[in-house]
Amino acid sequence: MPDFSSGKRYYTYDAYLKKTFGQKCLKIALDGGFTCPNRDGRAGFGGCAFCGGGGAENPLGSRGRPTPSDGGARSFASPAPPLPLRLQYEKGREALSKKWGEHPAIVSFSSYTSTYAPVSVLRALYDEALSFPDVVGLTVSTRPDALPPDVLDLLSGYAARTVLTVELGLQTVCDEVARRLNRGYPYSVFLEAFSALRARGIRVCVHLIDGLPGEGREEMLASARALAALAPDGVKFHELYLRRGAALADAWLSKPFPLLSREEYVEILASQIELLPPATVVERITGDPLRSDAVAPLWALDKKKTSALLDKTLAKRHSFQGICYNCTN
Numbered sequence: 001m002p003d004f005s006s007g008k009r010y011y012t013y014d015a016y017l018k019k020t021f022g023q024k025c026l027k028i029a030l031d032g033g034f035t036c037p038n039r040d041g042r043a044g045f046g047g048c049a050f051c052g053g054g055g056a057e058n059p060l061g062s063r064g065r066p067t068p069s070d071g072g073a074r075s076f077a078s079p080a081p082p083l084p085l086r087l088q089y090e091k092g093r094e095a096l097s098k099k100w101g102e103h104p105a106i107v108s109f110s111s112y113t114s115t116y117a118p119v120s121v122l123r124a125l126y127d128e129a130l131s132f133p134d135v136v137g138l139t140v141s142t143r144p145d146a147l148p149p150d151v152l153d154l155l156s157g158y159a160a161r162t163v164l165t166v167e168l169g170l171q172t173v174c175d176e177v178a179r180r181l182n183r184g185y186p187y188s189v190f191l192e193a194f195s196a197l198r199a200r201g202i203r204v205c206v207h208l209i210d211g212l213p214g215e216g217r218e219e220m221l222a223s224a225r226a227l228a229a230l231a232p233d234g235v236k237f238h239e240l241y242l243r244r245g246a247a248l249a250d251a252w253l254s255k256p257f258p259l260l261s262r263e264e265y266v267e268i269l270a271s272q273i274e275l276l277p278p279a280t281v282v283e284r285i286t287g288d289p290l291r292s293d294a295v296a297p298l299w300a301l302d303k304k305k306t307s308a309l310l311d312k313t314l315a316k317r318h319s320f321q322g323i324c325y326n327c328t329n
């Protein structure tokens with residue numbers, strides 16, 4: 001629920017963690033060495049047009065910039081973490097503890113498609129990550145078309161023994177826009193995966209991108225409305241930002257197309273948050289580009305400024321998350 005005492009008018013991930021675990025938690029990103037079915041040919045080639053490698057929101061994972069053969073060169077059957085998981089965990093913990101102090105950790109497989117491997121391989125990776133000291137939860141980011149029944153059953157087991165979140169990339173509910181961006185699956189596949197996860201009691205967080213080519217304010221609100229009707233456990237929003245390696249960045253560099261300004265993005269984002277159920281956790285409100293790879297818009301590099309503008313905008317509207325949930329217009 002929105003926690004006005006924290007100055008936020010939406011249900012933040014930090015508030016959710018404190019409610020669930022009684023204290024702040026660190027979220028430590030791990031790269032399991034997965035590839036992606038939209039890169040290795042099982043669902044498509046080339047990846048989503050907004051993906052610079054690593055995933056829709058992961059700047060570059062821990063592997064550096066992708067090469068044309070990046071996806072295909074990695075093995076579906078035996079993905080190899082680029083660094084031993086324990087080393088990744090220790091490095092991540094050290095860096096985050098310096099900033100936030102010592103806290104329990106959620107381990108997060110967030111690079112590429114982190115359910116895209118045989119169940120025995122997934123089990124070994126997830127079990128190892130959960131064995132690290134002070135780990136209290138597991139997050140796995142994936143595509144809705146990479147959740148076959150045996151993987152869903154595996155995930156059910158983790159949901160029963162830890163706080164598991166499955167993050168599903170969606171970005172938009174509009175199939176035509178998604179098709180042009182080479183997302184590689186229709187909205188109906190997302191709906192099937194979402195239902196299958198929820199039917200197994202698995203916590204689901206959905207990713208949306210605002211400012212995709214071909215979408216205006218109404219289309220972005222339509223995605224938020226559709227998600228609100230599903231009442232996901234969490235939503236991650238971010239603005240479209242272009243990074244080197246992404247097909248959209250190449251397209252923009254050869255022929256620039258309009259990108260959202262910070263003010264436009266925050267105005268739409270505030271309206272989307274108003275549409276969400278109060279109990280849905282707003283787990284992210286901006287992207288997290290690396291300065292070295294950012295192409296445009298460069299305002300995306302200043303996340304604090306975007307967050308402050310969102311707070312100001314909601315306060316100015318005397319508004320908060322859920323104020324328009326279930327509104328009929």
Ligand code: SF4
Nearest residue numbers: 036047048051055056
């Ligand atoms: S599914 Fe994710 S990792 Fe694969 S190409 Fe799309 S954004 Fe990138």
